[in-house]
Amino acid sequence: MQQKLNLYNTLTRKKEVFEPLHAPFVGMYVCGPTVYGEPHLGHARSAVTFDILYRYLKNQGYKVRYVRNVTDVGHLENDADSGEDKIQQKAKLEHLEPMEVVQHYTNIYHEELRKLNVLPPDIEPRASGHIIEQIEMIQEILDNGFAYEVNGSVYFDVQAYQKDHNYGKLSGRVVEDLLGNTRDTEGQGEKRSPVDFALWKKASPTHIMRWPSPWSDGFPGWHLECSAMSRKYLGTTFDIHGGGLDLMFPHHECEIAQNKASCDHGEGARYWIHNNMITVGGQKMGKSLGNFINLSQLFSGNHEMLEQAYSPMTIRFFILQAHYRSTLDFSNEALQAARKGYTKLMNGLNILKKIRYTEDTAAVEPDAKLNEELLKLTEDCYRGLNDDLNTARTIASLFNLLKKINSLNLGQIKMEQLSRGTFDTIRDTYQELVLEVLGLQEEALGDVEEMLDLVLQFYKEAKEAKQYDKVDVIRAELKKQGIVIKDLKTGIDWAYEE
RNA sequence: GGUAACGUGGCCGAGUGGCUAGGCUCAGCUCUGCAAAAGCUGCUACAGCGGUUCGAAUCCGCUCGUUACCUCCA
Incomplete structure (x- = not known):
């Protein structure tokens, strides 16, 4: 396979050939959730998107260190001085310890992602576990003259940074434009400029989540954790x-600024990858709009927008059938179509398990053209992935x-028309891509107990008809599955073999 | 207001200037005791108007429409 992986880099706004800094090692950092609420479809999209990248890189032989954080402190409700931490607010609301809130939603997040067959990251750092690293980074930024302290809080000085660097290079923002935007001048308080952002916030007396620092008892700003943790586990570049x-x-833009301001010789991340949003009726699905659907609701069907429940693999397939940089519109019709498409792929997997290559016995000529066509189809599957993880094309x-x-x-096609090599290639490609790279897996068949009841019914009928050969076969086959039939006076039942 | 996208057939959703993705739905055929599954066939679209080009869904311009970011959000 001579194709190379191309990824769209937000930094350059172009597709670029992916070349790791130190092949075969790849360092990858992804922003995880702020754990103050249940994960919804949008979280799933991000997780699945980067799961594909992780899986595909590994499939291509790279040794990947995948770091995905959990934000459990510092994410403010708003940026004004009175800004309250999202976690703390939720904790107050539910009369819980903040860490109880964090653990609760982290557990749910893990559970739902596991159902979606999203592989866990190699490192999952928490912001609260890296306060020391964050304080160190703030000190470096202060020492380099890119931050200032006011009343125990520390703010990043965007305009000082802007003299030698380019704040806005990722998002295409222009600092002058941001400054000219006078839309919201309230609550700036301590900040010298509205575009500055908090590195450290002094805790108010009622604030529960607080740590000592050289400046005050307080907590780190939201953007800082990703800078500190990515650097700790993946390096400055x-x-x-x-x-x-x-x-x-502003999150990623601030991250870049913090990285540069603390350590000028590091580049930070070389490839920035962003997944697009899930929409509902063309509008972004999000917390503030209240139009989001939790994953647990999708799996159970328990939501007014849902006509039925959708299985985790249906959701995964739904996400994969669109390219990650396009918006993806939610609808029941689209999910129902996804369910059928997913089932179809799974049926293909089952067929491949059953069919075997047979050597030429009949006088059927190997069909060179057909072999070529089939091999081209397998290459197309990879071509899609290599073209900026276009899973939609791969699935097609x-x-x-x-x-x-x-x-x-x-x-309808005779096995003899294929060469053994062609057959092996199509089988291996199909299985490898569906299972390992796309991460689609078979979901449990229907109710096993109901199927067992059906078998017992046949057993009973065979016995009544005195067809003991059939009776013996049923017993033997069930025993292979670890199940024994119990002929009781009261009827027939089954039990696990002890 | 600033910045950036997007507008593809009944629905979802790909798309490198020329060789009509794919899935779902619908209709027909093959197969079948009846079905289902599967295969085959049909429904051949690119917001509108100009321009560049031998040729544009794809490039450029304008118009209309939708959205995102600029505040928390995956």
């Missing part, structure tokens, strides 16, 4: 930084391949 498009500004190619697999299964 690393390969990939990912996150939702809505984090591009897999469906094309599936058509041939189905034809092969029905004998």
Whole structure:
């Protein structure tokens, strides 16, 4: 496979060939959730998108260190002086310790992502576990003259930074424009300029989450954790930084500024990857609009917008059938179509498990053209992924391949028309991409107990008809599954074999 | 107001200037005891108007429409 992976880099606004700094190692940092609420479809999109990147990089032989954080402190409700921490606010509301809130929602996040078959990251650092690193970074930024202290709080000095650097290079913002924007001048208070942002906030007397620092008892600003933790685990220059498009500004812009301001010789992330939003009726799905659907609601169908429940793999397929940089519109119709498409791919997997390559027995000529066509289809599957992780194209190619697999299964294409190499290639490609790279897996079949009841019904009928050969077969086959039939006076039942 | 996108057939959703992605839906056919599945066939679209070009869904301009970011959001 001579194709190379191309990724769209937000920094350059171009697709670029991905070349890691220190192949075969790849460092990848992705912004995880702020754990103060249940994960919704939008979280799933981000997680699945970067799961594909992680899986594909590993599939291509890279040794990836995947770091995805959990924000458990410092994410303010607003940027004004009275800004309250999201976690703390939730804790007050629910009469819980902040860390109880954090643990609760982190657990749910993990649980839901596991259902979506999203691989866990290699390191999952928490902001609260890296206060020391963050304080150190603030000190460096202060020492370099890019921050100032006011009343125990420390703010990043964007205009000082702007003299030698380019604040806005990621998001395309221009500092003068930002300054000219007088839309919201209230609550600036201590900040010298509205574009400055907090590195450290002094805690008010009632604030529960607080740590000692050289400046005050307080807590770190939200943007800082990602700078500090990515540097700690991946270095001052690393390969990939990912996150939702809505984090591009100000979060990621601030991150870059902090990295540069604390350590000028590091580049930070070289490739910035942003996934687009899920929309509902063309509008962004988000907390503030209240139009979001939690993953648990999707899985249970318990939401007014949902006509039915949708399985985790249906959701995963739904996400993968669009390119990650496009918005993806939620609708019941789209999810129902996704469910069918997913099932179709799974049926292909089952067929491949069953069919075997058979050597030429009949006088059927190997079909060179067909072999070539099939091999091209397998290449197309990878071509999609290599073109900026275009899973939509990969899935389309897999469906094309599936058509041939189905034809092969029905004998419309004779196995002898293929070479063994071609057959192995299409089988391996299909299985590898569906299972390992796209991360689609079979979901449990229907109710096992109901199926067992059906078998017991046949057992009963066979016994009544005195067809003991059939009876013996049923018993033997069930025993292979670790199940024994119990003929009781009261009826027939089953139990696990002890 | 500033910045950036987007507008593709009944629906979702790809798309490198020329060789009509794919899925779902619908209709027909093959197969089938009846079905289902699968295969085949059909429904052939690119917001509008100009321009560049031998040729544009794809490049450029204008118009209309939708959205995102600029405040928290994956």
